[in-house]
Amino acid sequence: MKKKYFISFLIVSMLLGGCSNYKELNQVSIVVAMGVDYLPKEKKYHVITQIFNPSAIATATQSGSQGVPVIALDEKGKTITEAVRNVSKKGSRQNIYSHVALVIIGETLAKEKSLNYIFDVFERDSKIRVNIPVIIARNKSVDEIMNNIAALDKISAKSIVGKIKNTSALLGENQETLMREAISAISSSGREPVINGVSLKNESEASQTLENANKVNSSYDMINGTGIFRDGKLVGWLDGPPAKSIQIIDNLINEMNVEIPCNKKDYDSMELSRVKSKTEIKMKNNIPIINIKINSIGHIDEVLCNANFDKAKTLNKYEKTAENVVKQSIETGISEVKKLGGDAFGFGEKLYMVNPKIYKKYEGNWNVTFKKAKVTVSVDVQINNVGMRRKPYPY
Known part of the structure; x- marks a missing residue:
C-alpha cells in the first residue's frame, strides 16, 4: 500500500510542478529566418534575425489594416554566436530559433570563410534545426534580400523557399539545398556542396515596406544561379x-x-x-x-x-x-x-x-x-x- 501511495504522490507532484523552462508566448520572439555575412574591414560577422511580428496579425484582425509581418534585428560580433547574443540588446523578448525556415549566407562570407566554420555553430546548437534550406545572397547584401516585403508572400523566407521548390520542380536548374546536405558534402572529400543564389530585382526605397507589396511592379527576390565551391569556399557560379x-x-x-x-x-x-x-x-x-x-x-x-x-x-x-x-x-x-x-x-x-x-x-x-x-x-x-x-x- 505504501508503494502505491508513493507512486501516486510522485505523479501528482509531477503534474503540479509544471515545466521549469516554461515561458509565456508574450515572453518570446519567434525567429523565422537568419542571415549571416562577414565584414572584412571590421573582421566581424554580421547576423540578421528576422522575427515574426504577432502584433501585425492582431492589428489586422481588429482593425482590418495590416502591419509589417516581420521585424529585423541585426548585430555584429567576432563570432556568429557573439553577434547573435548581441542582438539581445535590441529585443525585449528571448529569441526562439527552433522555427527558423531559411538561412541566408552573404556572398562575401561564402567567398572568404570556409563553410566548415559557418555551419559549425548551427550544427552544435541543438536549438536550431539543420534540415532547413540554405541560400546565398548574390550581388546584394543579406539585409536587402531578407527584408524585401514581397507581394504574394510577405514573409521573405516563405517566399524564397517557395520559389526554390517551384523552380526545381519545373525548370531543373536549381534544387533545394538543406543545411544538413551542405554539411554532408563538406564532410566528404569526394564532393563539394552546391548552394543556390538569390538576388533582388526592381529594388526601390519601398522594398522593405508594405508599400512594395501594393505595387504592380514591386521588387522581388529571384533564384539566381548555383554556387560552386572548392575546399568549402565559393569560387563561382553556374547559370x-x-x-x-x-x-x-x-x-x-x-x-x-x-x-x-x-x-x-x-x-x-x-x-x-x-x-x-x-x-x-x-x-x-x-x-x-x-x-x-x-x-x-x-x-x-x-x-x-x-x-x-x-x-x-x-x-x-x-x-x-x-x-x-x-x-x-x-x-x-x-x-x-x-x-x-x-x-x-x-x-x-x-x-x-x-x-x-x-x-x-x-x-x-x-x-x-x-x-x-x-x-x-x-x-x-x-x-x-x-x-x-x-x-x-x-x-
Missing part, C-alpha cells in the same frame, strides 16, 4: 541550362524543358521527364575516366516551326536534336565546373562507392584530380507524346 547538369547527374530532375532549334531563328520546346542517369567512373594513368548515360522521355509542348508529327522521320529528327542539346548542356556544365576546380557532381564519392581502395590514393587532392577528368556523355530521348495537335498549321 542557365548548364546548371541542369548537376541535377541530371545526381538524378534530381523532376521535369525540365529543352529548346530545340528548328531553323535559323526559331525554336520548338520539348518537356523531358523520367530523366535517369547512370555514371561509371574508373582511373587510368591517374586520370578519371567518366562515362555518363542519360535516358529520358520527351513530350513536345510547343512548336513554332510547323512540323508534322504524323511522320516518323520528324519524331526521329526531334529526338536526335534533343539528345544533342542535352549532351552539349551537360558537357558545358562539367567543363565550367572543372575550370572552377570543385567537384560539384560528387564523382569522387561515386569512385569511392565502387572502388574505395583506389579512391584513397587520390582522396587528399581529389579536386585537382577531378580537373583532369575525361568525360563521355551519351543521351537517349524517346518522344512518347506530341500533345493534342499532330498536324501543322496551314501556313
Whole structure:
C-alpha cells in the first residue's frame, strides 16, 4: 500500500510542478529566418534575425489594416554566436530559433570563410534545426534580400523557399539545398556542396515596406544561379541550362524543358521527364575516366516551326536534336565546373562507392584530380507524346 501511495504522490507532484523552462508566448520572439555575412574591414560577422511580428496579425484582425509581418534585428560580433547574443540588446523578448525556415549566407562570407566554420555553430546548437534550406545572397547584401516585403508572400523566407521548390520542380536548374546536405558534402572529400543564389530585382526605397507589396511592379527576390565551391569556399557560379547538369547527374530532375532549334531563328520546346542517369567512373594513368548515360522521355509542348508529327522521320529528327542539346548542356556544365576546380557532381564519392581502395590514393587532392577528368556523355530521348495537335498549321 505504501508503494502505491508513493507512486501516486510522485505523479501528482509531477503534474503540479509544471515545466521549469516554461515561458509565456508574450515572453518570446519567434525567429523565422537568419542571415549571416562577414565584414572584412571590421573582421566581424554580421547576423540578421528576422522575427515574426504577432502584433501585425492582431492589428489586422481588429482593425482590418495590416502591419509589417516581420521585424529585423541585426548585430555584429567576432563570432556568429557573439553577434547573435548581441542582438539581445535590441529585443525585449528571448529569441526562439527552433522555427527558423531559411538561412541566408552573404556572398562575401561564402567567398572568404570556409563553410566548415559557418555551419559549425548551427550544427552544435541543438536549438536550431539543420534540415532547413540554405541560400546565398548574390550581388546584394543579406539585409536587402531578407527584408524585401514581397507581394504574394510577405514573409521573405516563405517566399524564397517557395520559389526554390517551384523552380526545381519545373525548370531543373536549381534544387533545394538543406543545411544538413551542405554539411554532408563538406564532410566528404569526394564532393563539394552546391548552394543556390538569390538576388533582388526592381529594388526601390519601398522594398522593405508594405508599400512594395501594393505595387504592380514591386521588387522581388529571384533564384539566381548555383554556387560552386572548392575546399568549402565559393569560387563561382553556374547559370542557365548548364546548371541542369548537376541535377541530371545526381538524378534530381523532376521535369525540365529543352529548346530545340528548328531553323535559323526559331525554336520548338520539348518537356523531358523520367530523366535517369547512370555514371561509371574508373582511373587510368591517374586520370578519371567518366562515362555518363542519360535516358529520358520527351513530350513536345510547343512548336513554332510547323512540323508534322504524323511522320516518323520528324519524331526521329526531334529526338536526335534533343539528345544533342542535352549532351552539349551537360558537357558545358562539367567543363565550367572543372575550370572552377570543385567537384560539384560528387564523382569522387561515386569512385569511392565502387572502388574505395583506389579512391584513397587520390582522396587528399581529389579536386585537382577531378580537373583532369575525361568525360563521355551519351543521351537517349524517346518522344512518347506530341500533345493534342499532330498536324501543322496551314501556313
